[in-house]
Amino acid sequence: MKEGKRILVVDDDMDIVEQVMAMLESDGHAVIGANSREEAEETLLTVIPDLVVVDLMMEEMDSGFVLCHHIRKVYPETPIIILTSVTAKTGLEFATGTPEFRSWMKADVFMDKPVRPEHLKSEVRRLLSA
Numbered sequence: 001m002k003e004g005k006r007i008l009v010v011d012d013d014m015d016i017v018e019q020v021m022a023m024l025e026s027d028g029h030a031v032i033g034a035n036s037r038e039e040a041e042e043t044l045l046t047v048i049p050d051l052v053v054v055d056l057m058m059e060e061m062d063s064g065f066v067l068c069h070h071i072r073k074v075y076p077e078t079p080i081i082i083l084t085s086v087t088a089k090t091g092l093e094f095a096t097g098t099p100e101f102r103s104w105m106k107a108d109v110f111m112d113k114p115v116r117p118e119h120l121k122s123e124v125r126r127l128l129s130a
Helices: 014-025 037-043 063-074 086-090 099-105 117-129
Strands: 006-010 030-034 051-054 080-084 109-112
Touching (some): 006 014, 006 037, 030 037, 037 063, 063 080
Parallel strands (some): 006 051, 051 080
């Protein structure tokens, strides 16, 4: 793990976790992976992340939502990126720019999988510099 901003990456697909970790480590960040909401919540007991990247649908359909709400309770200033394939899997599209969406989502950025590495890195840099 490299020295830099601490980023927690949470996804039930270990391949995604490893890919995102490699992307962010190449930018000099210290990245920690978790494969479930429960594992992420345990990690949050001992690690204060500077940013979190969360999958929306993990062990339960709402795991990402629940985790985002938990993060906002314990670390309200920590930026959160939701990285999901919910639209491709379900056909549901979220109106991410509306005030209603932002009030219940509890995430700063909503990105669809697959994500281009430069797009994810750009959002991470933007959120960490804010």
